[in-house]
Amino acid sequence: MLKLMVDTWEPILARYRPTGTRADEPLPTWRAFAEEYAQELPPRVPAPPFVLSDDALIAFIRSRPAKRAGGMDGWTTREAKQLPDGILRLFATVLRAMQRTGIVPQPLLHIPNPCLRKGRGELPTDQRLLSVMSVWMYAWEAPAYRALGPWRAKWTHATSFGAVPNATIGDVSTALALRVEHSRNLCLPLAGAALDRQKCFDYLITEVCLELARHAGCPEDILGVRANFYSHQKRYIRMAGAYAPPLHHTEGHQQ
Numbered sequence: 443m444l445k446l447m448v449d450t451w452e453p454i455l456a457r458y459r460p461t462g463t464r465a466d467e468p469l470p471t472w473r474a475f476a477e478e479y480a481q482e483l484p485p486r487v488p489a490p491p492f493v494l495s496d497d498a499l500i501a502f503i504r505s506r507p508a509k510r511a512g513g514m515d516g517w518t519t520r521e522a523k524q525l526p527d528g529i530l531r532l533f534a535t536v537l538r539a540m541q542r543t544g545i546v547p548q549p550l551l552h553i554p555n556p557c558l559r560k561g562r563g564e565l566p567t568d569q570r571l572l573s574v575m576s577v578w579m580y581a582w583e584a585p586a587y588r589a590l591g592p593w594r595a596k597w598t599h600a601t602s603f604g605a606v607p608n609a610t611i612g613d614v615s616t617a618l619a620l621r622v623e624h625s626r627n628l629c630l631p632l633a634g635a636a637l638d639r640q641k642c643f644d645y646l647i648t649e650v651c652l653e654l655a656r657h658a659g660c661p662e663d664i665l666g667v668r669a670n671f672y673s674h675q676k677r678y679i680r681m682a683g684a685y686a687p688p689l690h691h692t693e694g695h696q697q
Contacts, residue, residue, distance in 0.1 A: 443681060444679065444681050444684055444686050445686070446566055447557065447566050447569070447679050447681065447686065448679060448686045448687070448689065450565075450566035450567060451566065451571065451679065451689065452689055452690050452691075454641055454644050454645075454694070455644060455677075455689055455690070455691035455692070455693065455694045456689075456690040456691050456692045456693075457645075457692060457693065458692040458693065459690055459692050469647065469649075469692065469693075470647050470650060471649065471650070472649055472650050472653035472654070475647075475650045475653075475654075476653075476657070483654075483657060484597035484657070484658045485597060485658075486657060486658060486659050487593060487596045487597055487658065487659045488659040489590055489593035489659050489660055489661055490589075490593065491661055491663075492585075492586050492589045492590065492661060492664065493538065493541070494534055494537050494538055494541065494581075494582055494585055494586070495534070496527075496530070496531045496534045498534075498585040499530055499531075499533060499534040499537065499581050499582075499585070500527055500530050500531070500534075502580070502581050502584055502585060503522050503523055503525075503530055503577070503581060504523065506519055506522075506523065506577070506580075507519070508520040508523055510577070511574045512574070512576065512577050513550070513552065513553065513554065513574055513575050513576035513577070513579070514549075514552040514553070514554055514576075514678070515549035515550060515552070515576045515578070516549075517576060517577050517578065518577070519577050522577045522578075522581075533578060533581070536578075537578065537581065537582045540582065540667060541582070541663050541664070541666075541667055542663065543666075544663065544666030544667055544669070544670050545670055546579075546667060546670050546671045546674065549576065550575070550576045550578060550579045550671075551671065551674050551675050551676060552675075552676050552678070553573050553574065553575055553675055553676065553677050553678070553696060554573075554574050554678050554680045554685065555571040555572060555573060555574075555677050555678060555679050555680060555689075556571075556572050556574065556680045556681070557569040557570070557571060557572070557679070557680075557681060558570045558572050570697065571644075571677075571679065571697065572697060573677075573696035573697055575696070582667075586664060590660070590664075591607065593659065593660075597658055601614075643694065643695045643697050644693075644694040644695075645693055645694065646693060646694060646695045647693050648669070648672040648673075648693065648695070651695065652665055652668060652669055652672075655668075672695075675696075676688040676689075677689045677691060677696075
């Protein structure tokens, strides 16, 4: 089953490699994307700089549930929580150096991808590849993500609820249900359409995503870390405790 997963997912994640399904096509570029979607691009709003503080890292580690999974660098969340504050400050120093130089430490680049079944399907394409990063990568990512929340709110569409704090499916379904009920009560015509981009995150082009974030005003040092991470990451499908060799990939974002 592990080999079947690799044989199924490598063509999805590596469509643009020489043996991929789109080997005869150039990798989509930011310039082409920006030209096609010029009317939809968010306004440029420079984000405030973010620097990971010792206290932010310590607070993250202390509040993170001990049962949360760790990556392949050998550190578990439970072990990280047992470290004294003085050692955690040293880790914060390392992560600040990572952000300053744009170079992600090698142990943080190995990402296991356990499988989560979507719906009731049993086929490899019915699985979602989850990403389990190192607890130390999360210790930088989570504070940075929270710090950029007010910046994202300035250009996120009012009807977008993905990754919005405290948002639920009810924020989407309630408004839709009210519109349906209004139409039914007034005997108005009713029509709708559901659109789903299959394997959306798995087909994302890293350069396009990073340039879109730069266009919106994301800090350059954060973009540098993300670019280095996606350029050098190694993904390993994991099933029943067994790991496949690193996946070949030309696109796709960790989920």
